[in-house]
Amino acid sequence: MNEKVSFQTTDEYIATFPADVQEKLQALRQVIKEAAPEATEKISYQMPTFELYGNLVHFAAFKKHIGFYPSAGGIQAFQDEVAPYHKSKGTLQFPLNEPIPFDLISRIVKYRVAHNTEKANSKPAKKK
Secondary structure: OOOOOOOOOHHHHHOOOOHHHHHHHHHHHHHHHHHOOOOEEEEEOOEEEEEOOOEEEEEEEOOOEEEEEOHHHHHHOOHHHHOOOEEEOOEEEEEOOOOOOHHHHHHHHHHHHHHHHHHHHHOOOOOO
16 A cells, blocks of 8 residues: 655655755755745645745755755746756756755745745735
8 A cells, every 4th residue: 555645844854865865955944944034834735835925935855856946936037047957947956966056045035035025015905
């Protein structure tokens, strides 16, 4: 029988990986926390997620890379800097056997914070 694992916390998720991958995931998590101190952590799509006025960024580990999901806008805003990494519309892949660009990730997260905050502040107030 193949049971689907359902994570409740980021710690539970990270604990399922080998020690060297856990170390990279914890470092990534810390960089995101520092770049978005107001954001809250949750599990969404069975991945660690940071939320601030909606989903901010997700991340996940795979066999050969760490996936980082800052939305299409988060990638587009840094298109020259993310060029060396495998990417798709809303995803960046950082190979496990290479250094993770934490400075770039921090700047992308800060961009996403500003974007989500601006979007939340520009919504008209709801009428009662």
